[in-house]
Amino acid sequence: MSQTVAVLDIGKTNVKLALFDEGRLLWEKSAPNRVLPGSPYPHEDVESGWSFFLDALREAARTHRIGAIVPTAHGAAGALIGESNLAAPVMDYEFKGIDEIEPDYAKLRPPFSQSLSPKLPAGLNLGRQLAYQKWRCPDLFAKAKHFVGYPQYWAWRLSGVAVSEVTTLGAHGDLWLPRQGQVSSLVGALDVGHLLPPMRRAFDPLGPIQPDIAAATGLAPETPVFCGIHDSNASLLPYLVSRQAPFTVLSTGTWVILMSVGLSLDQLDPRDDTLANVDVLGRPIACGRFMGGREYAVIAGGGGNPDIDAIERVIASGTIALPCFSGQGGPYATTEGVVRGEVAARDRAALATLYCALVSDLLLTRMGATIGDLIVEGTFARNRPFCQTLGALRPTQRVFGAEDAAGTARGAAMLAQWPPSYLIAEPSPIAPISISGLDSYRKAWTATVDRIV
Known part of the structure; x- marks a missing residue:
């Protein structure tokens, strides 16, 4: 009813x-x-x-x-x-x-x-x-x-x-x-x-x-x-009832929480800030996390989302943002974030988008989340270049965007009738694109962060 x-x-x-x-x-x-x-x-x-x-x-x-x-x-x-x-x-x-x-x-x-x-x-x-x-x-x-x-x-x-x-x-x-x-x-x-x-x-x-x-x-x-429920787990609920494992949900807001369903826990490493959360049915879920929303705001100098042209301008400039800009969360929480190179004010959001996509990609790799769909939920789902960049970084995995500002609350509402008898709205597929210079940019960024102790 x-x-x-x-x-x-x-x-x-x-x-x-x-x-x-x-x-x-x-x-x-x-x-x-x-x-x-x-x-x-x-x-x-x-x-x-x-x-x-x-x-x-x-x-x-x-x-x-x-x-x-x-x-x-x-x-x-x-x-x-x-x-x-x-x-x-x-x-x-x-x-x-x-x-x-x-x-x-x-x-x-x-x-x-x-x-x-x-x-x-x-x-x-x-x-x-x-x-x-x-x-x-x-x-x-x-x-x-x-x-x-x-x-x-x-x-x-x-x-x-x-x-x-x-x-x-x-x-x-x-x-x-x-x-x-x-x-x-x-x-x-x-x-x-x-x-x-x-x-x-x-x-x-x-x-x-x-x-x-x-x-x-x-x-x-x-x-x-x-x-009631922990908020990141609430974001996961719609996909527990609508998808087959393996898949990963990126629940994004102040924090970016990567939750991989059907993934082994064997590659979790406390040095990477990868860990296990527990889902609504008591099952351990492999997770990674970083304070992506806050870091994005610091790097971007405010709000707003870029376009792909801005992403490619930053890549061409060679300017990189290195972790960490929040002082907590992620594999480099104890290091101080820095921007190397020059970036125009209009392209700061593009630099922030690249940074958050690269950290997400790094965590997915270290967690072993190399197969299955990636569903971006929350704030970053409305940043289409973030979803497109993530897809370009991980071309063997499909990326979906759940452009739903109420995703956490919507998931929590399902608990009043669990499992739900109604259909769950599907996230939108993100069409794959090619981003000029991205592979070389990632190699340079990764080589630099790998030297961070």
């Missing part, structure tokens, strides 16, 4: 409420997501987000009958919750002060061979955040009844039901063993097992919204709340 699903989409940059009916976007509203400075560490502006969602749900409910709510949120965030409120603020994963615990945390972190979770900068390992909160904020930590992933925090706030969920625990957090499908040794080493509520699946209904939320928004009191 058709129903309108409201998705709470909590990204690093924006928060959004989007309504869907069998995959069709009906309504959406967004606002900037903020990080608050100060004690005890920089943290998510949860209350502003909560106010936004209540207002947006109230507005949407005036014209749509909402039949279900599903949250999705970025990774590397979790919430210590008490009886009815947060026990501690939700840490911003870019908090660099967390580095002070690294000598002690390194003794507890499970090896990559078990966790398939590399050591990441700042708070990108969720277990590292949890250790910092326990060791540096003991008074707040002592108030915690549960520790939940960020999507499940919003589900708890809506329904009052606290649960754990595998796509969030399995997202480079050091807390999960993807091959074994169980929590890692870190949970015992930190003595936090009692804080993890029961496991539920992302598509499980937890219960109805709480009465005060129904009263504040005008939603029906019986409106169910679903467990």
Whole structure:
């Protein structure tokens, strides 16, 4: 039966409420997501987000009958919750002060061979955040009844039901063993097992919204709340039900997450920032990542997409961008990005596009993702020269573009009826093109980055 699903989409940059009916976007509203400075560490502006969602749900409910709510949120965030409120603020994963615990945390972190979770900068390992909160904020930590992933925090706030969920625990957090499908040794080493509520699946209904939320928004009191999902995994859902493995989805936004379904995990290497995430059914998925959206903005000096003529001008000039322009993510996160050569202001977006395509190509090769279709989803799907350049770099693989600004939310909406009974929209094929000088340009770029230690 058709129903309108409201998705709470909590990204690093924006928060959004989007309504869907069998995959069709009906309504959406967004606002900037903020990080608050100060004690005890920089943290998510949860209350502003909560106010936004209540207002947006109230507005949407005036014209749509909402039949279900599903949250999705970025990774590397979790919430210590008490009886009815947060026990501690939700840490911003870019908090660099967390580095002070690294000598002690390194003794507890499970090896990559078990966790398939590399050591990441700042708070990108969720277990590292949890250790910092326990060791540096003991008074707040002592108030915690549960520790939940960020999507499940919003589900708890809506329904009052606290649960754990595998796509969030399995997202480079050091807390999960993807091959074994169980929590890692870190949970015992930190003595936090009692804080993890029961496991539920992302598509499980937890219960109805709480009465005060129904009263504040005008939603029906019986409106169910679903467990929710890590946002990159939400982007993957449409393809899990519509494609045969092997294939790779490039989920693009602030981060570029490359998720290869049906690929061996044997070539994953923590030095490359390749790792395993866990899909909605609990299966390990080979992944690579870099902060492509942020790096693109730095190199391009703003927004906008280039054309192929601009790509070829940059190639002809020999100007190259070398990683890394974000200070986190990817195989060269610890090196400082630099542009070698001169580039006209009008061609900076072309240089950024080439850079992001080359890093994506490098990660695909190192992951062993040399067969199967490549589906570009999110921000970069609307940058056609990026898709064309990626296709030219990897001529034996077909490239598709899912030009859908609501791709993550659309995937999350599927959880309210899993597996979906409706047809999934197919991404558009990107016609192969030849780009003059690209092969030589890639060889020069690769030879230079190979010398980066």
